[in-house]
Amino acid sequence: MDTRSLTLFLNLSETLHFGRTSEELHISASALSRSIKQLEENLGVTLFERDNRRVALTQEGKLFQTYARDTLQQWDAFRESLMQESHDLKGEISIYCSVTASYSFLYDILSDFRQRHPRIELKLHTGDPAPAINRVLNGQEDIAIAARPDKLPDNLAFRRVAVSPLVLIAPREASDNLLTSTPSNAEEWANTPMILSEEGIARERVDGWFKRMKVSPRIYAQVAGHEAMVSMVSLGFGIGVVPQIVLENSPLADRVKILSLPNELGQYDVGLCTLKKRLKSPIINAFWGS
Template sequence: MDQAQLKAIVVLSEELHFGRTAQRLGMTQPALSQKVSKVENELGITLFTRAHRRIAVTEVGRIFIAHARSALIEMETAVRMAQKASAGQVGQLHLGFVENASFDVLPKAVSTYRRCFPEVDLRLSEMISSELLEKLLAGRLDIALMRPIKTETELELKRRLVHQEPYVAVLPVDHPLAAASSARIEDLVKLPMIIAAGAKATYLREQFGPLFARVGHDIEVGQEVNQLPAMLSLVSSGIGYALLPKSVTNINVPGVTYLPLATPNVPQAELVAVWRGDETNPAIKYFLSFLPRVDDTHWKVANRSH
């Protein structure tokens, strides 16, 4: 028994006339009669009585038709929801992000996406890049906004550069270097750095380790702390300096100053959107359409081993 047969039975119960029912369904009257008879024969019950050109629904038919009508509504709902899901209009999207993504890229994209796709259950989780990558590979995230850290995996990962910004030196306002218009790495390496702890500092160490080595120094860690507000507070107390993406300058913290870096070839802070190549969630491509796109030709070449 298919949807067309159920619909023929339901419409006939409403019209109680073969001619009007056939016209409403866009078929011939003989074809309609065959559908109804086929259902009755298949079920072994009589749904309609036919006498003196009058049609009536039997008691058994009334019960069957009530459930058939509900089944048709469910089928139509299922089709409609499947179509909406295919268009990314319903479903779930689990997005992971690093802390710095929340300063610029994330709020704009999420605000626009929620407005355009209000029926999608959008879940947000903040983690460090290594954790985001782990969750993504395990299928527990749909998209990650993270730093482009290196990884070895047999799974295909797709990446897109969505944001790029310079680093700034964050110094106490009363430090002698704070009076300058910019800071040189050669001067900063002599000072203790306030840096994130453990794996959270992997990306910064990968970027600045070679630069520090070129000027004959290692990164001298004065204090490790994971939370950005705590890091800025430690800088303001005079414990050391920090190297942070320029977007943190939007945070007004008394006692610190932000200086651009004057040393040539200083690395940029990059933010990438990463998702699995075998992912089938349609919501992913629609969310990606709300993320900025950086001209990443050079980045793809430089990071092809990531």
């Protein structure tokens, strides 16, 4: 069964970028364009609206995205069930996590798994942890290492790996007095420059905390990824909130200091997540139990 065209379409429907999809799937842009055009001709509909500046899914494209995702998952599940019968697991698992998670947790998880299942290929993507769960929910990844959200989606399975407190960090050396100790009142908080994540659980909790204090924070910068936040704080641009495990593994840890943090912000519950229905896959289930 040739599922290549569905794979190409599904990746492009997520990136909405021909160049990025070409690079990720190791195919030329012209070959990708021909494949999508042939798919549209076979279906008799336009799947993408595209011009020199943007690519967007049409309504028909959104419907076909759901079909392609379900079809590929069903095909993988059926193929894996046949392999289970032969007691020889082989195939591919895509995993998404932050750079910190890749060397903090992934090595231990993968070392035993690779010995037991050498014919299963692992495809690792690293990046900002904020979109990790959505990448699993929309079918881009099989498994992600992510922080458990305050409300876990019903269709998502989560297995804890570690717990990491959130810490408030400031530059170790700063000329501004507000950056050498925790702001003590709403006025000081409002005047303290903050380095915040663009999105994610830590950002949601910080936003909620400021809202409860009725403070409009002075946001100096919004960055993708907690590692970048440590860099910005170490340079003296402001203070920020990061998981302690990120700070412990940062080469800049000695250039920042930890300030006291409001208890309301809680901690990071870090673990593996996947769609519950994907646990029926022998390959995913084997990894889940590793």
